[in-house]
Structure formats: structure tokens, C-alpha cells
Amino acid sequence: MKNTLLGSLYLILASSIWGGMYVVVKVVVSVIPPLELVWMRYIVAIVALFIIGFITRQKWRVEKRYFFIILAIGIIGNAISIVAQETGTMLSTAQMGAIITSSTPAFMVIFARFILKERLTLKKGFSVCLATIGVILIVGIGNVDLSIKLGGISLLIAALTWALMSVLVKMLPSDYSQIVVTIYSILIALFVLTPFVLPRLDEINIAQLTHPTIWGGLLYLGVISTACGFLLWNRGLQMLNASSGGIFFFFQPVVGTLLGWLILEETVGVTFWIGSILILIAVLFVINEKK
Numbered sequence: 001m002k003n004t005l006l007g008s009l010y011l012i013l014a015s016s017i018w019g020g021m022y023v024v025v026k027v028v029v030s031v032i033p034p035l036e037l038v039w040m041r042y043i044v045a046i047v048a049l050f051i052i053g054f055i056t057r058q059k060w061r062v063e064k065r066y067f068f069i070i071l072a073i074g075i076i077g078n079a080i081s082i083v084a085q086e087t088g089t090m091l092s093t094a095q096m097g098a099i100i101t102s103s104t105p106a107f108m109v110i111f112a113r114f115i116l117k118e119r120l121t122l123k124k125g126f127s128v129c130l131a132t133i134g135v136i137l138i139v140g141i142g143n144v145d146l147s148i149k150l151g152g153i154s155l156l157i158a159a160l161t162w163a164l165m166s167v168l169v170k171m172l173p174s175d176y177s178q179i180v181v182t183i184y185s186i187l188i189a190l191f192v193l194t195p196f197v198l199p200r201l202d203e204i205n206i207a208q209l210t211h212p213t214i215w216g217g218l219l220y221l222g223v224i225s226t227a228c229g230f231l232l233w234n235r236g237l238q239m240l241n242a243s244s245g246g247i248f249f250f251f252q253p254v255v256g257t258l259l260g261w262l263i264l265e266e267t268v269g270v271t272f273w274i275g276s277i278l279i280l281i282a283v284l285f286v287i288n289e290k291k
Contacts, residue, residue: 007239011248014232019255021225023263025089028217031208034086037221039197042078042186044222045230049183052227058177062184069171070181074188077165078230083193085158091151104249106132107163115167118241127247127282134250134278137271166245169237178234186226247282 029037053060062070106128112118172181208214237245254275 003239007236007245008248010232010236010239011245012251014229014236015248015251016255017225017229017232019252020259021221021229022089022252022256023259024217024220024225025086028214028221029086029090031211031214032204032218033200034090035083035193036197036200036204037086038079038082039190039193040218041221041226042190042193044218045226046183046186046190048223048227049179049186049231053179053183056179058180060180062176062180066172066176069168070184071188073165073168073181074185075192076161076168078185078189079192081158081161081165082189084154084161088151088153088155088158091154104159104163104166105247107160108166108245108249111164111167112170112241116170116241123285127285130278130282130285132250134254134275134282137275137278166233166237169234170241172238174238178231178238182227182230182234186230247285250282 025037032040109120109124109128113120169181209218236248
């Protein structure tokens, strides 16, 4: 029970951090294109993670049999998923992003069933449905512009690949350091992205990068969202089963909408609070479920 509560806390923190990321990405992506933005945030993140790794004296050795799993995590989750997510965020509306992102836990349940052979319980299915209804109430289907097809397709790819990556994390031994796993997976993503990014760096206006809003956003995306967020998410998944852990992904659109209300003074109606309550109930179902 202690591991369940602690794992739940890690996942809630990670998802909440990523909820704030949407506001930051919307600002920064106006200066730095999505592909280059992912590459830059990983450069910042890898520096922060290496400092943490050396201070905490991590063991850097990984068994050969787990190398291909970490390789898949890096390519699928850290490269394809994040680039697709930030591209979709740039091209689509926040409402569409929240609705499509909310499909991630459902995909995690499916992948966990076929890859990890986790049992699909009635409570898990009910929790996913309840949380999905909550997200739909929060963002409001009527406000979604369905004509932005490319952004929607990009966000769907992001949801699918992130769900698959989250299930792959569960295939690693629970005693593996999440700092080491995250560092290796980000290094793989950097290796994949660098050939595409380097020829395009000249197109970025260097003068705009010196603006406090832009470099502050880069620091948030690199240190808080990537380094801290990935560590918290991966560690939380190690302490819960993958299908249950996915429910906590629903905190992302809740926090994103709430921050939009507090910071950007966007209008939030009664449906936001009803949807938030439904998501909270769904999460409580997961926390109370016996392993």
C-alpha cells in the first residue's frame, strides 16, 4: 500500500508538471520550431541529469538483454512521441490536445494487456471511462476545431507512442536506477534527432533566445518537465502496474486548464470542476485497488 501511494504521488507530480508544459510550449514554439525545441530541451535536461547522476553516484552499467528495451524507450518515447506532441500542440487547439491526450491511458491498458499480460479488471476499465468523461467535460467537445487534422493526427501518434513507451518501462527491473535509464533514453533520442536538427539551427533567431521568457521556458522544459518529469513518471510506473498508472495521465489536461484560468485568465465553467471531481474519483479507484 505504501508503494501504491508513493507511486501515485510520483505520477500525479509528473502529470501536473506536464500540464504546465502546454502553456510554456505555446509560448516558446513561436520562436523555436518543435523539432529544434525538443532537441534543445534534451540538451538542457541531459546536463541536469548527469549532474544528479554523478552527485548520487549512480551505477551506469546496463545488462545487454535490456539494451534494446532502453533503445526502444529512447526512440519511441523520447524522440517520436515528444516531437509529435509538440508539433500537435503547435498545430492544434489546446482543447483538441487535451481530448486526444486523454486516450493515452486507454492505450496503456491495451498495451499492458498484450505485452505484459496484465489482467484487465472491471475497475480499471471503469476508471479509464470515468476519467475520459471528466476530460471531455473539462475541455468541451463543442469548442474543438476538427478541421485541424494534421495537429490531431500528430497528437494521436504522441498518445500511442507515449503509452507504448510507458509499458516498455515496466519491462526493466524495478531496481534499475531511473536516473540512468532516463539519461540513456534521452541520449538515444539526441542521437536520433541531431542529424535532422543541426542543418536547421541557422534558421533560429539567436537574438530571440536571449529573451527571459524564451530561455526561462527552455529551462522549465529541460530541467523541470524533462529531467524531473521523466524521472517521476518512470519511477511511479515501476511502483504500480502500467494499466493503473496510466490513469494519472489525466491530471495533465486538468492542470493545464487550471493554469490557463489562473495565469492566462481563461474562462473556466462549472464543467471543469465536475470533470476534475470525476478524474479524482477515477484515481482513487486505482489507488485503492489491491495488487
